[in-house]
Amino acid sequence: MTADPSQSAVEPIMTVRGLSKWFDDFQALDDISLDVNRSEVLCLIGPSGSGKSTLLRCLNFLERYQAGEVRKEGRLIGWQEGSASPRKPLRPAALREQRRHIGMVFQQFNLWPHFTARQNVAEALIQVQRLGRDEAYSRAEAALDKVNLGDKANNYPSGLSGGQQQRVAIARAIAMEPDIMLFDEPTSALDPELVGEVLAVMKQMAAEGMTMVVVTHEMGFAAHVADRVGFLESGRLVTCRPPADIFGSEPSDPRLRSFLQTYRERNVV
Amino acid sequence: MKYDLFLRYGPALLRGFGVSLLCWIVGSLGGALLGFVIACLYRWSAWPVRWILQAYIEVIRGTPFMIQLFVLYYGGPYAGLVLSPIQSGIVSFVVYGSPYFAEIFRSGFEAIPKGQLEAARAIGIGEFAILRRIMLPQMMVLITAPLTNFVIILSKETAILSVVTVPELLYETQTMAAETFTFVEPFLALSLFYWLLVVVTAELGRRVETYAMRHLRRSASAT
Numbered sequence: 001m002t003a004d005p006s007q008s009a010v011e012p013i014m015t016v017r018g019l020s021k022w023f024d025d026f027q028a029l030d031d032i033s034l035d036v037n038r039s040e041v042l043c044l045i046g047p048s049g050s051g052k053s054t055l056l057r058c059l060n061f062l063e064r065y066q067a068g069e070v071r072k073e074g075r076l077i078g079w080q081e082g083s084a085s086p087r088k089p090l091r092p093a094a095l096r097e098q099r100r101h102i103g104m105v106f107q108q109f110n111l112w113p114h115f116t117a118r119q120n121v122a123e124a125l126i127q128v129q130r131l132g133r134d135e136a137y138s139r140a141e142a143a144l145d146k147v148n149l150g151d152k153a154n155n156y157p158s159g160l161s162g163g164q165q166q167r168v169a170i171a172r173a174i175a176m177e178p179d180i181m182l183f184d185e186p187t188s189a190l191d192p193e194l195v196g197e198v199l200a201v202m203k204q205m206a207a208e209g210m211t212m213v214v215v216t217h218e219m220g221f222a223a224h225v226a227d228r229v230g231f232l233e234s235g236r237l238v239t240c241r242p243p244a245d246i247f248g249s250e251p252s253d254p255r256l257r258s259f260l261q262t263y264r265e266r267n268v269v
Numbered sequence: 270m271k272y273d274l275f276l277r278y279g280p281a282l283l284r285g286f287g288v289s290l291l292c293w294i295v296g297s298l299g300g301a302l303l304g305f306v307i308a309c310l311y312r313w314s315a316w317p318v319r320w321i322l323q324a325y326i327e328v329i330r331g332t333p334f335m336i337q338l339f340v341l342y343y344g345g346p347y348a349g350l351v352l353s354p355i356q357s358g359i360v361s362f363v364v365y366g367s368p369y370f371a372e373i374f375r376s377g378f379e380a381i382p383k384g385q386l387e388a389a390r391a392i393g394i395g396e397f398a399i400l401r402r403i404m405l406p407q408m409m410v411l412i413t414a415p416l417t418n419f420v421i422i423l424s425k426e427t428a429i430l431s432v433v434t435v436p437e438l439l440y441e442t443q444t445m446a447a448e449t450f451t452f453v454e455p456f457l458a459l460s461l462f463y464w465l466l467v468v469v470t471a472e473l474g475r476r477v478e479t480y481a482m483r484h485l486r487r488s489a490s491a492t
Contacts, residue, residue, distance in 0.1 A: 060391055062387060062390070062391060092395070092396065093395075096393040096394075096395060097393070099390070099391055099392065099393040100392065100393035102391075103392070104388070104391040104392070106384060106387070106388060108384050110382075110384035110385050110387060110388035111385075111388075112385055112388075112389075112403055112407075113385075113407070114403075114406050114407050123394070123402065124389075124392040124393065124394055127394045127395070127398045127402065128392065128393045128394055169388075172388075172392070173392065176392060176393075
C-alpha cells in the first residue's frame with residue numbers, strides 16, 4: 001500500500017482539498033487535504049481541540065468553512081458549484097439531497113426521545129425517502145436487527161442503555177443506505193462496559209464494506225479495523241497512513257509520538 | 270339575596286357570557302396562531318425581520334391592553350378602519366396576546382436540544398418536518414402549562430372589552446346592577462362564570478399536558 005492516496009488505484013469516494021476553517025480568530029482547520037476511498041475505514045485521531053470533529057462535520061456541511069472544498073463522487077458538498085467568493089451555499093433542498101446519502105452518528109446519540117427506536121429509524125425513511133409507514137417500519141426493523149436490537153423496537157430511548165441508544169442511532173443512519181458513514185466519537189459518551197457492543201457493530205459494518213470515517217479515541221479500534229489512520233494536531237493533518245505505520249514502529253513525528261505515548265502509558269495499545 | 274333576579278337577567282348574562290367566550294376563544298386562537306407565526310419567523314429569518322418582530326413584541330407587550338383597544342376602536346376610523354365593538358375586541362385580543370404567545374413558543378423552540386436538530390438535518394429531514402415532527406411534539410410538554418396560564422389570564426381580560434361597549438359578561442352584569450340597584454347578585458354571577466371558565470380551561474390544559482407527556486410516561490414504565 002502506498003502512502004500517497006493519489007497514486008492509489010482505488011477511486012476515492014470523497015476528496016477534501018485545502019480545507020481551512022476559522023471560528024472567528026481561531027483557526028480550527030488548516031489546509032487539510034484528504035481522500036476517502038470506497039469501502040475504506042478511515043480513523044481520525046488526535047488530541048482534543050485538534051479539529052478532528054470539525055473536519056468530520058465539514059464533510060456533510062454541518063460546519064461551513066472559509067476555504068477549500070469537499071467533494072463526494074465529484075460533486076461539491078454544500079456550496080454551489082462555481083460560485084464566486086464569498087461562495088453561496090446550496091439551496092436547502094439540494095443540501096438535503098446530498099446529506100441523505102451521508103450517514104452520521106454523534107457522540108451524544110441525538111435520538112429523538114418522543115419516538116420509539118423503530119420510529120427513530122423510520123422517521124427519515126418516511127420524511128426523506130417518502131416511504132409508506134408500513135414499509136418504513138419494516139425497513140427500520142431490519143436495520144435494528146443488524147445492530148442486534150430487533151427486540152427493542154418498541155422501546156423509547158429513555159428505556160435503552162447508552163450502548164443501545166448509540167446502536168439505534170447507527171441503525172437510523174444505515175437504514176438510509178448511505179454511501180459513506182461519519183462517526184463523531186461514537187463511544188466517548190459511553191460507560192466502558194458498553195463500548196464493546198457499539199464497536200462490534202461498527203466492525204461488522206466495516207467487514208460488509210461500508211465506507212466509514214471515524215473520529216475516535218479508541219486506539220484499539222483504529223489499530224485493528226482502520227485501513228488508514230489520520231492524525232490531526234492544531235488543525236493540521238499531520239499524517240495519514242495505514243495503522244501499522246502509525247502504531248507499529250516508533251513514529252518519526254514527535255507530536256504523534258507524544259500523543260501515542262499517553263495511550264501507551266495506559267496500556268491501551 | 271334576590272334569586273328571581275338571576276331568572277330575569279339570566280338570558281342577558283348568558284348572552285354576555287357567550288360574547289365573552291367568543292372574543293376569548295377566537296382572540297386566543299388568533300393570538301396563538303399569530304404568536305406562532307412570529308416565533309417561527311423570528312427563528313428562521315435574517316436580522317431585519319427579527320428586528321421588526323422584536324420591536325413589535327416590545328411595543329405590544331409594553332402597552333396596556335385597554336390603550337391598544339382604545340387606539341384600535343376610537344383611532345381606527347381615522348385610518349379608515351371602522352370595526353364593530355366585537356370586531357375590534359377580537360382583533361385587539363389577537364394583537365395583544367400574540368407577543369406573549371410568541372415568547373412561549375420561542376422558549377419551547379429553544380428547549381429542544383441542538384443535537385436532535387442536527388441529527389435531523391444531517392440525515393436530510395427538512396425544516397418544516399423538523400418543526401412538525403420533532404420540535405412541536407416535545408415542546409408541547411413544556412409549553413402547555415404556560416399556554417394554559419396565559420389563556421386563563423386572557424379570559425379575564427375580556428372584561429376590559431366592556432369599555433368599548435362590547436356586550437360581554439361584565440357589560441351585561443353592570444347593566445343588571447344599574448337597573449336593579451343590586452351589587453351582590455350580579456357580581457356573584459359574574460364571578461361564577463369566570464370561575465367556571467378558568468376551571469374548565471385548567472382541566473383542559475392538564476389533559477393536553479398528560480397527552481403530550483405520554484411518551485415519557487410509557488418509557489418510564491418500560492425500564
